[in-house]
Amino acid sequence: MTVLTIRDLNVVFSTEAGPLHALKDVNFEVPERRIVGIVGESGCGKSTLINAILGLLADNGGVTGGSITFEGQTDLVGLSPDKMRALRGERISTVFQDPMGALNPVLSIGRQMVNIQYRSGLSRAEKEARAAEMLELVRIPDARAALSRFPHQFSGGMKQRIAIAMALMMEPALLIADEPTTALDATLEVATIELLKDLQEKIGCSVLFISHHLGVIAELCDEVVVMYAGEVVERGDVRSIFNDPRHPYTRRLLECDPARQSSRTRNLPTIPGEIPDLRARPRGCVFRPRCDLAVDTCADPQAERDLGGGHQARCQKAQGLTNTMAELGAAT
Amino acid sequence: MSEAVSDPAPPVAPSGLWHQVRKVLREPLGAFGLGLVVLVVLGAVFADVLSQYEPAALSPRDRFLDPSTAHLLGTDQLGRDLFSRVLHGGRIALYVALVSTAISLALGIVLGLIAGYGPRWLDNLMILLFDALKSFPTVMLALALVTLTGPSLTAVMVVVILVNVPGYARIIRTQTIALKTSEFVTAAQSMGASSARILRVHVLPNVIGPLVILASMDIPVVIAIEAGMSFLGLGVRPPTPSWGSILNDGFANIRETPWIAIAGGLPIIITTLGFTFLGETLRDVFDPRLKGR
Numbered sequence: 119m120t121v122l123t124i125r126d127l128n129v130v131f132s133t134e135a136g137p138l139h140a141l142k143d144v145n146f147e148v149p150e151r152r153i154v155g156i157v158g159e160s161g162c163g164k165s166t167l168i169n170a171i172l173g174l175l176a177d178n179g180g181v182t183g184g185s186i187t188f189e190g191q192t193d194l195v196g197l198s199p200d201k202m203r204a205l206r207g208e209r210i211s212t213v214f215q216d217p218m219g220a221l222n223p224v225l226s227i228g229r230q231m232v233n234i235q236y237r238s239g240l241s242r243a244e245k246e247a248r249a250a251e252m253l254e255l256v257r258i259p260d261a262r263a264a265l266s267r268f269p270h271q272f273s274g275g276m277k278q279r280i281a282i283a284m285a286l287m288m289e290p291a292l293l294i295a296d297e298p299t300t301a302l303d304a305t306l307e308v309a310t311i312e313l314l315k316d317l318q319e320k321i322g323c324s325v326l327f328i329s330h331h332l333g334v335i336a337e338l339c340d341e342v343v344v345m346y347a348g349e350v351v352e353r354g355d356v357r358s359i360f361n362d363p364r365h366p367y368t369r370r371l372l373e374c375d376p377a378r379q380s381s382r383t384r385n386l387p388t389i390p391g392e393i394p395d396l397r398a399r400p401r402g403c404v405f406r407p408r409c410d411l412a413v414d415t416c417a418d419p420q421a422e423r424d425l426g427g428g429h430q431a432r433c434q435k436a437q438g439l440t441n442t443m444a445e446l447g448a449a450t
Numbered sequence: 451m452s453e454a455v456s457d458p459a460p461p462v463a464p465s466g467l468w469h470q471v472r473k474v475l476r477e478p479l480g481a482f483g484l485g486l487v488v489l490v491v492l493g494a495v496f497a498d499v500l501s502q503y504e505p506a507a508l509s510p511r512d513r514f515l516d517p518s519t520a521h522l523l524g525t526d527q528l529g530r531d532l533f534s535r536v537l538h539g540g541r542i543a544l545y546v547a548l549v550s551t552a553i554s555l556a557l558g559i560v561l562g563l564i565a566g567y568g569p570r571w572l573d574n575l576m577i578l579l580f581d582a583l584k585s586f587p588t589v590m591l592a593l594a595l596v597t598l599t600g601p602s603l604t605a606v607m608v609v610v611i612l613v614n615v616p617g618y619a620r621i622i623r624t625q626t627i628a629l630k631t632s633e634f635v636t637a638a639q640s641m642g643a644s645s646a647r648i649l650r651v652h653v654l655p656n657v658i659g660p661l662v663i664l665a666s667m668d669i670p671v672v673i674a675i676e677a678g679m680s681f682l683g684l685g686v687r688p689p690t691p692s693w694g695s696i697l698n699d700g701f702a703n704i705r706e707t708p709w710i711a712i713a714g715g716l717p718i719i720i721t722t723l724g725f726t727f728l729g730e731t732l733r734d735v736f737d738p739r740l741k742g743r
Binding site: 172222237281 | 632633634636637639640641642643644647651652655656
């Protein structure tokens, strides 16, 4: 069973300069007990996607087509705000990027962790015990005493772990992690990733993990969705995306990863050009203006090509681009 | 806060209030202010014990007496004991100040939260109303209201509330708008908290502190409004004693004796100074930016 199935999702924001097509025909699913990573540059629609799932799109934005099916039955698109609210925090919960701001500065950690359980019907003592238990689970030392402390008394990494503890307290079916490690340094990033993986196995939830850090995605995720300018250009299991990328954008993105540079260089590689203006999308393939493999037929609408084993790429040349990244590296 | 870091065991000390009081007492100005406030409050509470005279009891034979052991502040043009009138006037002043400030705070908080968190059009409408209300000079507002309803204690309190609420609501609104987009509010939203819950649990504790201190600094202003309106005959009705009306009696009879004007003016000065000093010290004690001076 899949926890989350997104089919042909379209999100449009109305702006003063005309409609902005932020998400176009997005398809992917999050299977049960799997970690799915979404990777893409800034502005490619990752956050819009999360907000669309949570029903928290800004007032000028809306889902214009498609469906977001949760746990095989509930369509989150068009769900009443009350029902949506009942799902958030209970079945779907979220961890945000900035651990410094994610906790209320004037309330103690314990107070906030007890507050968040207001729907559980437990007694105060039970809620406190549960909060302490969660803090222990995320390896906060001296959890009982930590409950009476305030957010400013914790380090950034601890705050992010507390935020994770709060998100997982209700044992949700789906955890959405919006760049949870971006604000942390490299050591903490590794520790947080391991913790997240550990907890995901313990609780048995699925995770939708958003990041622009390719290394983290490769380390943590089972499946990867590559987004570019509001479209899913390629998706598949982590092995095929990283070892056998078939969409030119994915290939260029991987080439740009500093961790993959085999020789010393003064200038790190970049993808020439810029993300297209989402108010005036290019016809056909959205990557066409920046793609050095583009041909005339790329201006026609592109369908997702199935490459077997759930690996899909929205490029007409996908079947032909079989040389692996290792070979690519050798060629350059 | 710095103490809390170095001593992690009791971050919220159970004697938190006493701790704050001690901080206030450590400042000479704060101790002085608190002393004056306590003096005025005790005087008002124990008015009946401290003076054996009825504040409204007439005694035509004892008109314009100078202060003596029998009449600590002398008597006025109708032979009423001024000390007793001052103590009972304190009751009125404190009653008006505390009740109307509390109501202003409650209204200001609710309206400010609604304006700050609600839809844009409602915010604009409420700001327009607040500004319109604020643009009236206090005395004009008082005159207009009293012309409609006649002078009364209620009229005084309504004026005070109308004058105070817009300011409080604006402060709460501005802070609410700043907090609305903060990460922990977004996080609470994404965890399914309702708007009412977010306002109560997350926004209110963040905005209420500065406002309470501001309100404590507004108490002298309220006392001055009450005295001013009573002086002009727009406040409490005559036999009821009020510092403003005592002052007015003193003003009318200044040629006979200065004691009536002194009896009316002195408590206003003492109370105003006391609350101002206390309020300023509270602000300094609670404002983290002024720490370490």
